[in-house]
Amino acid sequence: MSAGRGGARRDGGDVVTAGVTARAVAETVTDPELPMLTLADLGVLREVAEDGGTVTVSITPTYTGCPAMDTMRDDLVRALHRAGFPDAEVRIVLQPAWSTDWISAAGRRKLAAAGIAPPRGAPRPVTGPIPLVLGPSPDPVRCPHCGSGRTRLVSYFGATACRSLHRCEACREPFEHVKEI
């Protein structure tokens, strides 16, 4: 927490640091559940619009039931207040639906560095029925610890909706993976 928090809030717009845009401030806010990533890295931060003194930030949920949306909104508003943008609003947009393809290259590196296997390409949209997956993937996720491709899916669902659980048969370590959507 920056020591300047109270001052920024009391003084409202008077403490705007010259040259710092609302976008730059919003881009520093991190995800509550994957704190090594910013909301921008994750592709959840869709738009930052400044109109006069008003800042409107648009974010999109990763999953419909994501319980972190309220926290993300409050974190964004607080960060903007502290940076001297007292009039900040966060809007939730639903379309287009979030895709793991929106995670930035930097975001993917940070995930891997934290021991979480980054997503591969999201499934291509299909026109007909969505194919059923009954067996193990022919293209297993690479282990973020040792790089081996000899890994096994343990469960599609991990500690959060966006992560699956895997085990590496080579180094025997369990790991998480941001599953493709």
Added chain:
Amino acid sequence: MSFDNAYEALSDSSDSSAGTEDNDGPNDGHWAFGTGFTDPLAAVDTTVPADVDAADLALYSLMLGDDALIMSHRLQEWCASAPELEDEVALANIALDLLGQARLLLSRAAAADGRGPGEASSVRGEASSVPGEDRYAFFRAEHEFRNVRLAELERGDFGELTVRLLVFATWRLALLRRLAASRDPVLAAIAAKGVKEVTYHRDYAAQWLVRLGDGTEFSHERAAAGLAAVWPYVAELFRGHDVERRLAAVGAGVDPAELRDEFDEVLGQVLAAAMLDAPEVPVQAGAVQAGAGGRDGVHTGAMGSLLAELQSVARADPEATW
């Protein structure tokens, strides 16, 4: 945002609702129940397309929202009861996805009602701070719920759960995939997100059914018993209600009768891999399918006790805030 300690997090959040001139305040004095404290569709244009009947759209949104809400509740009952920790986490995640879909769909119903999310019609709950989605979830009577009866059935064993989840997810995925082309942009957006989620739900249940059906003698028997318990409620999924057909006719909804072929194709693949056969539905159970069903607000005996649990706290003190 990260905090160095919990105290700082608490003091920061109380600071934000202390009524200062630039109050962060979305959270102050909010209603004590529910899943969220802001309308999830607050920033979405919820104008109903001109040739779509708003009352029909509201009721249709309730039907699809109630399916998700009630199925989510049954899945939540598996918390602390699943056979393995990984499956407990999986079922909780699936329940959370469905709860998220329910929130959006019930909010869509409240907005389509034309009275705004805070004043959903025909729904009790006088506290003005209660969001529309929560009024629908916590203050409707049993006959006002429009979910299919498959969703509300008493929790069975893991074999029954696996079959029920596979049937529900296969049906819902086929539905949402078509609904993503709805002329109502809100339903279309909710459906497009839901497709991505329910694809994983269906694969999870399908892989478990193969494991059980093609597993031990005992697991095969439990999977077959699950099929027998669930199958009498399958026909209702495709029967359709006048509201569904009217909305399908104007391109805003989906007639569930269209989903049967895709459903049978997918179930056929899974059952074959699982060495299971679709049961013959006995005549008596077939009779259950005739007449009014969940879409008309007519439910099984399981629904009353489910709602009693779901709604008890909010009804005990409907005006509570914190």
